[in-house]
Amino acid sequence: MKNILQVFRHDLRRATSNVMAVIVLxxxxxxxxxxxxxxxxxxxxxxxxxxxxxxxxxxTDEGYQSDLVPIRLNVGEQVQSALxxxxDLHWVFTSKEEAIDGTKxxxxxxxxxxxxxxxxxxMAFYSNGAERTEIEYYTNEKKNALAPKITEQGAGEVSTTINEVFTEKLSEAGLNIITSLSTYLDDADTQATLSRLQAHVSxxxxxxxxxxxTADMFTSLIASSRPLVDSASELATASGDALRGATGALGNGKDAAQSLKDILASTAATLGGALSGTADSYQAVADSVDDVFSSMSAQSQSSxxxxxxxxxxVQTQIDxxxxxxxxLVNDVRPLLPESALDSFDRAVSRIDGAIARQQELHDRxxxxxxxITDTDADVQATHAEITGLIAEAKAAVNDAQNAYTGSLQPKLDALAETLAVIGGNIDSIGSDLSSVAESLSGSDSLSTALAGAESLTTDISGSxxxxxxxxxxxxAALTKAIDTGDLSELTKVIGADPRALATHLAEPVSLERVPVFSVVSFGAAMTPLYTVLAxxxxxxxISVSIRVDPPQGAATELPLLSPTxxxxxxxxIFALVGFLQSTLVCLGSVLFTQVQPEHPFLLILTGWVMSLxxxxxxxxxxxxxxxxxxxxxxxxxxxxxxxSGGAYPLQVLPxxxxxxxxxxxxxxxxNAMRSAIAGIYNNDFWVSLGLLSAFIVPALLLGLVLRLPLIGFNKKLLRALASTKLM
Known part of the structure; x- marks a missing residue:
């Protein structure tokens, strides 16, 4: 620390002991x-x-004269008078050719x-198919970057002025026609004009x-429609409730159908397997019977x-x-519709027949x-009878299986799928009815909208x-004026000051500007950017004028110093000169240019931190x-x-x-200087000042740590540049 202070005192003494150094500083x-x-x-x-x-x-406006009112109106001349x-701008009135050539x-x-x-x-704005009136605007964008934007704003003001002048003059002309008719009442043409005007007014x-x-009719129509909408809402609600009940019932039906389908699937698999297995096993039964009867004489008891x-x-299969x-009869049949009962009964009848054939075989x-010990002729007759019964039982089982899988099962599957589709459709209908009921009776419902529309049409009718x-x-006043020449009634109708009324019609709304965090001028608003740049x-x-490497060694007043x-x-010395710069700049902004900051000291503090x-x-x-x-x-x-956002908002930049x-x-x-000048909101000044101060950390990291490996490289670079005798 002692050596650091010694370097600073050495620099300060050298800076103040030399006249040229003082001038430069x-x-x-x-x-x-x-x-x-x-x-x-x-x-x-x-x-x-x-x-x-x-x-x-x-x-170049040629003016306009209406057939209704034989008074010539020139909006262009009125615009010229207003300009x-x-x-706001220096308006020069000239010919079209000179205006265009002068712009070029x-x-x-x-x-x-x-x-x-x-x-x-x-004046033709009220005609069917009328288009917006256009004026030609020429701008020289080569002469200046900002001037076209200002003149374009002026052109926009001209457009606004034209609209206001047109409305005002149109209203004023119409009202003045009425207020000044007394001077023309003795003229036959004026009488005719008044008659036409009276006819148009009537x-x-x-x-x-x-x-x-018509508005009253709409009011009545809406009023009569509201009960219908309310009834529709109640109907939709009731239908929705009923449908929800039906949907619940159908849901039970769907569950039953699914249960039926599961039973059928299980039954089909079991019955199909049983019937198929029965048909296959009867061949084995036949073979066993043949073997038994062929060996019956030798082994009677075993046979x-x-x-x-x-x-x-055979009895097991029968069971x-x-x-x-x-x-099938107890669980499935009660769930089936009428149309499927015939096929079901036929299939059950075939199964009953197969069971009867198998029972007859079992008994035999x-x-x-x-x-088994009867005579050989009786045995062979019994053998033949049993073989026939086996064949009949096998045929009966196959017939039952075909009747079930070929006729009944497809109808049951189609029935279950149909029930599922109907259930889905009714679910959708229930949802739609719920939406309709909600739209008819909710806060943003049709009923509410109709009530608002009824109120609106009533107001329109009254207006x-x-x-x-x-x-x-x-x-009536015009009729009296035509008959008697007295315009007092017209004066009562339109008022005593047509110009004031016309002006109010042309500009019924005024704009009140309420500044938030106001500044004294545009220059004051630009002060933060100019201060940052300065x-x-x-x-x-400073870095160009003052060396960054102080002389060291025995030949100087300074000892050998470390890089830090x-x-x-x-x-x-850099910080001192920067402190003086920022102090003078900010004091001049407060006292000389009269920026009028909201917080003068914070403005100076910002300058100090900024300079550091x-x-x-x-x-x-x-x-x-x-x-x-x-x-x-x-x-x-x-x-x-x-x-930095000092001139243009960041949002308009790329x-x-x-x-x-x-x-x-x-x-x-x-941002910090703007808060000091215009005012602080939610500590935004201190946040910006803290973020600005945070840049000290990476600067010190670079200067104290990261630059150390570059010291040797910089010395070689400086020697190489010095050897060129140019740099």
Whole structure:
């Protein structure tokens, strides 16, 4: 620390003991202030001087005269009169050719040309198929970047002025026609004109009353529709409840159908397997019976046992088929529709027949086992009878299986699928009915909308009736004026000041501007950007004017220093000059340019932090990278001019600028200074100042740690440049 302070005292003594050094340091301190002050004053309020921008206006309007009112109206002349009293821009009234040529030559920044049919097009606005009236606007975008935007705003004001003048003059002309008719009442043409006007007024009154009657009709229609909608809502609700009940019942039916389908599937598999197995097993029974009868003479008792075993096997199959038959009759048949009962009964009848054949075979086998010792002729007859019974039982089983799988099972499967589809459709219908009921009776329902529409049509009817009454009064006044020449009734109808009424009709709404965080001028709003640029350039000038490597060794007053001591010690003079720069700039903004900040001390504090951060960043760049560091500082300046949001809102800039903006110190410096000038909201000043101060950390990391490996490289680079005798 002692060596660091020694370097700072050495630099300070050398800076103040030499006249040229003092002059240079004075220039370094004053230049950023001059940059900021002059730019702020130059842009203090440029939009107040737009009256010096010359805009040509060429009026080629030929005017318009109505058949109803034989008074010539020229909207273009009225616009010219209004623009002569407008000092927002320097309006020059000339011909169309000169206006266009002057815009091309640069004599005028822009030109506005009113077409010959301007008044006629404006007055035909009520005609069917009428199009918007257009004016020609020429602008010279080569002469200046900002002037076309200002003159375009002026052209927009001209368009607004034309609309206001047109409405005002149209209303004023119509009302003045009525108020000034007394001077023309003795003229025959005037009498005819008044008669036509009275007829038109009466016609308008009749149309208004017809419109009122139409509105009343809609009111009645809506009023009569509301009970229907309410009834429909109740019906939909009741239908929805009923359908939900039906859906529940159908759900049970669907469950039953699914259960039926499961039973059928299980029964089909079991019955099919049983019948198929029975048919296959009867061949084995036949073979066993043949074997038994062929060996019967030798083994009578054994053969009897074998035949009884075959009979037991047949009985087992009979029992299984009887159980399946009972399941079909008891569980499946009650769930079937009428159309499927015939096929079902036929299939059950075939199963019953198969069971009867098998039972007959079983009984005959038992009987054969009992008479196994009969004579050979009787045995062979019994053998033949049993073989026939086996064949009949096998045929009966096959017939039952075919009847079941070929006729009944497809109908049952189709029935289950049909029930599932119907259930899904009814679920959908129930959902739709629920939606309809909700739309008819909810807060945003049709009933509510109809109630609002009824109120609206009632109001419209009342308004139209009131207006029709006024037109009837006007028609009566015109009739009296035609008959007696007295316009007092007209005066009562339209008022004593037609111009005031016309002005109010032309501009019924006024705009009240309420500033939030207001600043004194445009220049004051630009002060943060100019201050940032000035202090960054000031820090760059310091790095150009003052060496970053103090002399060391026995020949100097300073001892040999470490890289850290050299870095921190020499930065002291940089920080001091930057402190003086920021102090002078901010004090001048408060006292000289009269920015009128909301928080003067915070403005000065922002300048101090800004100068410290900017000076440290640029000083570190130069210490680390040499001359390349100065170039890097210039590059950062270029990027920050656009990306800091000091002039244009970030939202209107390309996306890349918006992405890089939060990582630039100038962004947070501008935000902090804006808060100090215009006012603080939710501690945004301290947040911005903290983010700005955070850039000190990476700068110190680069200067104290990351630059150490580059020291040798920089020395070699400097020696190489010095050897060129050019750099």
């Amino acid at each position: 004075f220039g370094l301190v004053i230049i950023p202030s001059l940059f900021t002050w002059f730019n702020v004053m130059a842009s203090w309020n440029p939009f107040e001087n737009t009256k010096n921008l010359t805009v040509a206006v060429a009026n 002569r009293a407008n000092d 030559s640069g004599e005028y920044y822009a030109a506005i040309v009113l077409p010959p049919t301007f008044s006629a097009d404006m 016609e308008v009154a009749a149309q208004l009353r017809a419109g009122s009657a 009897a046992d074998t035949i009884r075993a075959v009979a037991a096997r 299984q088929q009887q159980e399946l038959r009972d399941t 086998l038992d009987e054969a086992a009992t008479h 139209l009736t009131e207006t029709a009454d006024r037109f009837d009064a006007l028609a 202090l960054w350039v000031g820090a760059l000038l 001591q050299t870095y921190l010690g020499r930065f002291g 951060v900017f000076t440290l960043i640029i000083y570190t760049f130069v210490v680390t990278f040499g001359n390349a560091g100065k170039a890097l500082a210039v590059l950062m300046l270029v990027v920050q001019i656009s990306s 996306q890349w600028f918006q992405n890089v903006s939060p990582f630039l110190p100038a962004t947070h410096a501008v």
